[in-house]
Amino acid sequence: MATGVRRVALLGATGSIGRQALEIIAEHSELELCALASGSQPLDELAARHGVEHVQVGGDLTDLLEASEPDLVLNAVVGFAGVEATLWALERGVTLALANKESLVAAGDLAVAAWKRGGGLLLPVDSEHSAVFQCLEGRAPETLDSLVLTASGGPFRNHSSAELAHVSVEDALAHPTWSMGPKITVDSATLANKGLELMEAHFLFGLPYEKIEVVVHPASIVHALVRFRDGAALAHLGHPDMRVPISFALTFPARAATPVAPLDLAAGLTLEFEAPDAERFPLLRLAREAGESGGTYPCAFNAANEVAVASFLEGRIVFTDVAPLVEDVLAQVDGTPARDLAELVEADADARGRAEEVSARPPANGVRA
Ligand SMILES: NC(=O)c1ccc[n+]([C@@H]2O[C@H](COP(=O)([O-])OP(=O)(O)OC[C@H]3O[C@@H](n4cnc5c(N)ncnc54)[C@H](OP(=O)(O)O)[C@@H]3O)[C@@H](O)[C@H]2O)c1
Structure with a gap:
């Protein structure tokens, strides 16, 4: 991943993940938005507010990615519509922050093969997978x-x-x-x-x-656990707040601060599983x-x-x-x-x-x- 300023293409900018990502990007001068995409909602106002030149509503997302030359693609599109963008980033070794799980599931082996060829970073944004990754x-x-x-x-x-x-x-x-x-x-x-x-x-x-x-x-406090061969398990805990995994992926490996409060264990925390x-x-x-x-x-x-x-x-x-x-x-x-x-x-x-x-x-x- 490039050091210094990181050019970010935000796909699915009008959605739940997209809006939270915009807040995080606004807090970090080293993150420069270079592209915005949505499915049908207009983006003119967002583009003007964030000074983004490359904008696309619907259509082939790889056109936008080719034109905007991002260092990092945050794929926060919903559904199979995100598949070309996922494959585009993986194939080229462009860092992919992946919220759009449907694309990885649907493309499966093709995506893994493209990832191997491209050799870039695939940073999960799904909270459970970000937890496992960590x-x-x-x-x-x-x-x-x-x-x-x-x-x-x-x-x-x-x-x-x-x-x-x-x-x-x-x-x-x-x-x-x-x-x-x-x-x-x-x-x-x-x-x-x-x-x-x-x-x-x-x-x-x-x-x-x-x-x-x-x-x-x-x-939803424990996001995932990883079990090791010696019988130990490491767990990832935190409030259920997507700003943490989004920020982790966007600022990796810096793990920048977020406004999310730490867990207050002394206030009482019961963890139930079934x-x-x-x-x-x-x-x-x-x-x-x-x-x-x-x-x-x-x-x-x-x-x-x-x-x-x-x-x-x-x-x-x-x-x-x-x-x-x-x-x-x-x-x-x-x-x-x-x-x-x-x-x-x-x-x-x-x-x-x-x-x-x-x-x-x-x-x-x-x-x-
Ligand atoms: N929300 C979460 O907390 C969360 C947590 C973990 C994982 N995820 C995953 O993140 C992805 C996004 O979820 P979300 O909750 O943010 O969904 P959402 O609020 O419904 O937003 C979906 C976004 O995708 C855009 N979009 C839809 N079709 C498109 C297309 N053909 N081309 C370009 N953009 C398109 C939408 O644009 P329009 O507004 O124009 O329709 C919108 O910006 C999903 O894969 C979801 O499983 C979400």
């Missing part, structure tokens, strides 16, 4: 045993299956500990988010799936199976889930339709590995098309929302 810093790989990712359990952690069938979009968007964009908030409620994170951890840290555990930890309920939240199991199956199964999982979440947010399906929809699509596709981006885009489109068909089917019990 616990692993400076450790010899052979000392590592396994990883534990924590999940808040979402707003429906204590709901029965019957209650889950009647939750509303508003209920699903009321996350107990994190404030985030709508897609990841719904993913947190279904546990698809933890499923995506499981696959993200596999590709980021190169561990087999059986070495990555997920536990529910409602307070196993996730695979019956009520099948998307975690489906993600693990898709990850273990490999090829384009993770891409299909992501595509089907994106369609299902959009359908739920639009009121076309109910909450408990999301997992069966994804399962249906995974059963239809053959997971043939993608040899290049064009084949990956094809696999994504195929799974999306199938998911749209499933979501348009009349509900079996006739009581869909």
